[in-house]
Amino acid sequence: AQSVSQHNHHVILSEAASLELGCNYSYGGTVNLFWYVQYPGQHLQLLLKYFSGDPLVKGIKGFEAEFIKSKFSFNLRKPSVQWSDTAEYFCAVNALGFGNEKLTFGTGTRLTIIP
Amino acid sequence: DTEVTQTPKHLVMGMTNKKSLKCEQHMGHRAMYWYKQKAKKPPELMFVYSYEKLSINESVPSRFSPECPNSSLLNLHLHALQPEDSALYLCASSQGRGDQETQYFGPGTRLLVL
Numbered sequence: 001a002q003s004v005s006q007h008n009h010h011v012i013l014s015e016a017a018s019l020e021l022g023c024n025y026s027y028g029g030t031v032n033l034f035w036y037v038q039y040p041g042q043h044l045q046l047l048l049k050y051f052s053g054d055p056l057v058k059g060i061k062g063f064e065a066e067f068i069k070s071k072f073s074f075n076l077r078k079p080s081v082q083w084s085d086t087a088e089y090f091c092a093v094n095a096l097g098f099g100n101e102k103l104t105f106g107t108g109t110r111l112t113i114i115p
Numbered sequence: 116d117t118e119v120t121q122t123p124k125h126l127v128m129g130m131t132n133k134k135s136l137k138c139e140q141h142m143g144h145r146a147m148y149w150y151k152q153k154a155k156k157p158p159e160l161m162f163v164y165s166y167e168k169l170s171i172n173e174s175v176p177s178r179f180s181p182e183c184p185n186s187s188l189l190n191l192h193l194h195a196l197q198p199e200d201s202a203l204y205l206c207a208s209s210q211g212r213g214d215q216e217t218q219y220f221g222p223g224t225r226l227l228v229l
Contacts, residue, residue, distance in 0.1 A: 044220040105157035
């Protein structure tokens with residue numbers, strides 16, 4: 001079965017710092033990849049997704065992610081974070097062939113931005 | 116519009132109570148999902164309905180009973196729950212048409228079992 005790893009459990013940054021959150025998955029076949037964000041007290045929102053094509057995808061709020069197939073990675077980046085980016089970030093993978101409905105989440109990374 | 120609505124927002128119930136959670140979407144999506152999320156943990160899939168038929172049950176205890184009365188509505192019936200079932204219950208929906216599914220989540224129902 002597929003699994004998703006987010007090695008950074010808690011990241012603390014100052015405003016304007018650059019951000020990179022790691023996401024690795026274990027599945028050798030075709031995958032769909034997602035990053036979701038959960039702001040404090042709010043529901044999961046889709047930040048961005050990758051299905052195929054250009055491995056660099058841009059999402060909402062200035063976030064982007066790069067799919068590197070050889071590294072089984074889909075890291076999330078933002079060049080300059082804001083206090084409002086404080087949230088929990090979840091990477092998720094849909095491994096095609098295991099049932100297109102099944103979304104496997106990573107354990108999440110808590111991001112704290114210090115003003 | 117990518118809105119999934121859930122009611123109630125909060126629910127407190129005793130271990131002998133029967134209650135139901137409701138989820139609704141009007142995006143024409145044909146797949147709907149129930150997830151359970153404990154504090155500081157990722158969502159865990161419970162059930163998937165595809166075209167109003169149950170397609171995935173992740174070995175969920177029978178005290179949780181899903182129902183999909185139509186393509187827009189998903190219910191989760193609760194009976195004889197345990198305190199460890201206290202969690203945020205999330206509903207999601209997706210197009211259900213192929214291999215490029217994107218799930219959109221509702222705000223959740225925060226459940227406390229006493």
